[in-house]
Amino acid sequence: MKIWICRHGQTNLNKKELMQGRVDEPLNETGINQAKKARKLIGDIKFDAVYASPLKRALLTASIIGNVDIKDIIVDDRIIETDFGKYDLKNYHKMGVAMTLYWALPEIFPAPDTVETVSSMVKRSHSFLKELEKKEYDNVLVVCHGGIIRALCGYLEDKKNKIKWRPKPKNCEIRVYSSKKGKHDFLKSYKEK
Numbered sequence: 001m002k003i004w005i006c007r008h009g010q011t012n013l014n015k016k017e018l019m020q021g022r023v024d025e026p027l028n029e030t031g032i033n034q035a036k037k038a039r040k041l042i043g044d045i046k047f048d049a050v051y052a053s054p055l056k057r058a059l060l061t062a063s064i065i066g067n068v069d070i071k072d073i074i075v076d077d078r079i080i081e082t083d084f085g086k087y088d089l090k091n092y093h094k095m096g097v098a099m100t101l102y103w104a105l106p107e108i109f110p111a112p113d114t115v116e117t118v119s120s121m122v123k124r125s126h127s128f129l130k131e132l133e134k135k136e137y138d139n140v141l142v143v144c145h146g147g148i149i150r151a152l153c154g155y156l157e158d159k160k161n162k163i164k165w166r167p168k169p170k171n172c173e174i175r176v177y178s179s180k181k182g183k184h185d186f187l188k189s190y191k192e193k
Helices: 027-044 056-066 095-103 118-132 148-156
Strands: 003-006 049-052 139-144 174-182 183-189
Touching: 003 148, 027 056, 027 095, 027 174, 027 183, 049 056, 056 139, 118 148, 139 148, 148 174, 148 183
Parallel strands: 003 139, 049 139
Antiparallel strands: 003 174, 174 183
């Protein structure tokens, strides 16, 4: 099975450098165009299934890149974005010391109050992937968010700390992995130049 992990396209909150977490912000025109370009980059691949977070920005991105109607997307709450709690809608550069340190180095600094922990992200994302790996898909697309992707990729790259925090995924970047009998390999990355 090939698992295609993709971050959603740009939103106005991304453009303004504001944390959006579980705020249900739609794609902006740039985000829609990023998704269309990503679809062109991957060619005529047909996905056996398309999964997405329940948030609008992930659903529309999944529809465009997966080349499916939104009603045909399998929505899974386990791949919703990280809960940023009181930091939602805060500027990336003005979150305060505790959140800035946590988001830069979660291996060292704990999640501030109201913010989802790395262990919570790992638990839900790994549960999702373990269930997904039991399916009989050749190619599956999973569209979600910049925070939770770090736990998904940690699982698919068999990281000891269970996360791949850096480099941060770009909007509509697609990372392709193979999964065979519990073994994982990174195959390729597609991103706008």
